[in-house]
Amino acid sequence: MGWLAIADHKERRFSLRGVGHDRQDRRRHPEENAYLLTRGSLTFETRTTADERPQKLLGYDYGWPDQRTLMFQAIPGGGISLVQVQGENIAHAALQHSLPARTDILRVTFSWDAQNDWARLTIERPEEHQITSVSIANVRPMALQDLRAMLMGHERGMLAKEIIFAALSDQIEPVGPMPSLSPNAPVATPQGYRALGDLKRGDTVYTRSGDIVPVLHRIDRTVPARGSFAPLRLRAPYFGLMQDLVVTPEQRLVIDGSEVEYLFAQEAVLTPARHLVNGFAALPELPGPTQRYSQLILPGHEAMILAGTALESLYIGRLRRKSDLLPATLLSPFDRSTLPEHGRTAFKVLKWFEAIHLARQRAA
Numbered sequence: 001m002g003w004l005a006i007a008d009h010k011e012r013r014f015s016l017r018g019v020g021h022d023r024q025d026r027r028r029h030p031e032e033n034a035y036l037l038t039r040g041s042l043t044f045e046t047r048t049t050a051d052e053r054p055q056k057l058l059g060y061d062y063g064w065p066d067q068r069t070l071m072f073q074a075i076p077g078g079g080i081s082l083v084q085v086q087g088e089n090i091a092h093a094a095l096q097h098s099l100p101a102r103t104d105i106l107r108v109t110f111s112w113d114a115q116n117d118w119a120r121l122t123i124e125r126p127e128e129h130q131i132t133s134v135s136i137a138n139v140r141p142m143a144l145q146d147l148r149a150m151l152m153g154h155e156r157g158m159l160a161k162e163i164i165f166a167a168l169s170d171q172i173e174p175v176g177p178m179p180s181l182s183p184n185a186p187v188a189t190p191q192g193y194r195a196l197g198d199l200k201r202g203d204t205v206y207t208r209s210g211d212i213v214p215v216l217h218r219i220d221r222t223v224p225a226r227g228s229f230a231p232l233r234l235r236a237p238y239f240g241l242m243q244d245l246v247v248t249p250e251q252r253l254v255i256d257g258s259e260v261e262y263l264f265a266q267e268a269v270l271t272p273a274r275h276l277v278n279g280f281a282a283l284p285e286l287p288g289p290t291q292r293y294s295q296l297i298l299p300g301h302e303a304m305i306l307a308g309t310a311l312e313s314l315y316i317g318r319l320r321r322k323s324d325l326l327p328a329t330l331l332s333p334f335d336r337s338t339l340p341e342h343g344r345t346a347f348k349v350l351k352w353f354e355a356i357h358l359a360r361q362r363a364a
Contacts, residue, residue, distance in 0.1 A: 004028070004040075005168040006224045006289050007151040007159060013289055014148050014168075020290030021222045028170060029144060036141035041111040041173035044166035045126075045227035048097075048104050049074065054081075057160045060150040068146055072108065074162070080108055082121050086140040093121045093136040105164070105228060111172045114141040120328070122175045126228040126250050127272070129315065131176055131325065165226035176329035177316050178229075179219050179295035180251040181306070186243070187296070188305035196294050196306070201338075205296065208254055208303040208310040216338060217297040219314065219330045225287035232273050238281035242308040246285055248293060249274035254303045254310035254347065255358070263358060270312060270347045275355030297331075301342040317342050 002022035005014040013019045016027040029035060046057055057080075059071035069085040079096040097106065107126055112119040119139035123132045147168055150157035159166060183197025188206040196218075199205070203215045223229040234245045239253060249272060256268035276282040295314040296304065303310040319326055320339040326332060331339060350358065 002171055002222060003167055003169050003224060003290055005148070005151045006165065006226065007153075007167070008163075008165040008226055009159070009161070012152050014152055020225070020288050021292055022290060033143070033145045035144050037144050037147065037170060038114045038141040039112065039170065039172065041109055041169045041171060042147075042166065043107065043109045043169070043173060043224070044072070045105055045107045045164040046074070046160075047162045047164065048078070048106055049162060055160070055162070056158060058150065058158060058163055058166055060146050060157045062146065062156055068143065070142060070146070070150070071158075072110070080106070080121070080123055082110060082136070084139060084142075089138055089140055091119070091136055091138045091140070093134050095121055095123050095132050095134055097123050097125070097130075097132060107228065109173060109175050112136075112139045112141075113172065114139060122328070124175060126178075129177070129317065133175070133325065133328065165224055167224040167226075174221070174328060174330045174332070176319065176325065176331070177219075177295075177314055178223070178248075178250075178330070179221055179293035179314070180248040181293060181295055181311070182231075182246040183220065183292060183294040185245055185247075185294075185306050193307075196296065199296060205298070206305050207298075208305065211302070213298050213300070213302055215296050216299060216340060217331075217334055218294060219297070220292065220294045221330060222290050222292050225289060225291035229291060229293075231285035231287055231291050232277060232282055233285045234273060234276070234282050235280070236307070239276075240309040245307055245311075247273050247311075252312040252349065254312065259358060264348055264350075264354070266348050268347050269354075269358075270345060270349045271355050271358070272349075275350065275352050276359070278359065297340065299340050301340075301345070303346075312345075315342055315345070316340070 016029050017024050055074040057072045062068040071083050073081045075081050081094040084091040107124040109122045119136040185196045186193035187196050204212050231246050236243050251273045252270040254268050298313040318341045320336045
């Protein structure tokens with residue numbers, strides 16, 4: 001089970017069999033108007049704005065004779081609020097986030113398990129590894145027809161222009177560090193290049209410095225192929241690649257050379273793939289509804305060699321110490337004693353204008 005719907009301003013999909021990689025031969029839920037989804041997740045990404053008034057982002061609103069409302073709003077000062085009304089029952093939550101100097105992207109995940117009286121609202125900044133969560137009481141199951149109306153653009157549903165995409169799952173979806181590489185990506189190991197998706201705990205890989213380090217864990221996930229999950233293709237021979245790689249926009253590459261030393265007084269820098277899109281060396285990959293990604297957890301957050309170039313492995317910071325957050329992530333199945341603690345990145349992470357300047361210098 002997994003993703004039932006994916007919607008943006010160009011395309012909307014809803015299927016009780018699942019969409020993309022999650023599609024099955026049979027319906028997962030009855031196709032009845034009154035059917036309630038007691039467990040699931042709503043995930044959406046939105047652009048932040050400096051508007052000083054509350055701004056409705058996503059939801060539905062039905063009045064008489066049976067009040068049914070679910071509404072997400074951007075609130076003044078930077079934040080997201082959630083209100084759910086079911087008859088006389090009201091559930092509410094709000095989360096604040098610091099508003100950056102320029103427009104940024106937020107990923108919001110609302111997960112619920114009404115049978116166990118549990119729900120959680122989470123805000124993440126994909127660019128900065130920031131996560132904030134709050135628990136919500138009294139959340140009620142929602143009619144599948146209402147969720148369908150919201151995501152498919154029917155009457156009483158709403159999808160604001162600031163929304164990049166929204167997706168519905170019938171599972172409690174994880175938050176936190178996400179995989180960002182195609183499972184088919186070739187990783188340099190002492191046995192030669194091997195597909196990332198074939199590596200497991202105990203295997204070893206080469207790092208950028210030429211060292212051999214063990215794989216502590218591999219994580220995998222199928223996600224909506226939209227927003228910060230939309231696949232990008234890095235094309236060979238650019239960036240020293242021997243073959244094309246498919247990555248997320250947030251996957252960071254290690255870039256070095258004389259221009260880097262001159263511009264940033266650094267041996268090397270990290271550049272998110274989204275800053276490299278230029279129509280020939282890196283370009284958007286034609287996405288399906290969903291995309292499968294993998295990543296490796298290495299002891300010291302080392303950069304590994306994929307198809308001839310260095311890319312960052314998964315950064316997990318000190319999540320193993322955060323007993324309240326760890327169970328909500330993809331790391332929850334792993335023994336905490338097997339998880340490393342990652343300090344700050346070894347190299348400077350370029351901002352978008354710095355990456356553009358570097359690209360111009362290299363093209364000159």
